[in-house]
Amino acid sequence: MLPVVRSHEQYQSFVQQQLRLHYTNGALLFVAKDWSLVKKFWITDLSGTFNLLQENFSCRGPKSIDPADLLRSYLLRLSVRANARRWYILRLLPTVVVL
Numbered sequence: 001m002l003p004v005v006r007s008h009e010q011y012q013s014f015v016q017q018q019l020r021l022h023y024t025n026g027a028l029l030f031v032a033k034d035w036s037l038v039k040k041f042w043i044t045d046l047s048g049t050f051n052l053l054q055e056n057f058s059c060r061g062p063k064s065i066d067p068a069d070l071l072r073s074y075l076l077r078l079s080v081r082a083n084a085r086r087w088y089i090l091r092l093l094p095t096v097v098v099l
Contacts, residue, residue: 005066008045015042037079046071 006014015038046068050057053067 004063005047005050005068008047011047011068012042037076040079041072041076044072044075 019038049068049071050066057064
């Protein structure tokens with residue numbers, strides 16, 4: 001199946017909602033280096049990724065993940081310079097989960 005694609009504005013709304021949910025009332029604290037990651041992914045519009053890859057998707061089969069989300073995850077992993085073991089641990093952090 002073709003993935004459900006969301007716009008960059010929908011992604012920003014999701015991030016904003018999740019940050020408010022997890023970081024208000026002092027439940028979790030932001031580290032200074034986390035702000036640079038949030039800013040980088042906040043302004044990077046990857047919503048056109050599906051249009052570039054559309055011919056590679058089939059209408060049959062299981063529901064696909066939005067390619068922008070997959071690319072964003074890969075870019076995040078590269079941004080934090082994480083090998084497989086470190087990425088396994090980092091992906092459990094709230095900031096990484098939100099982005």
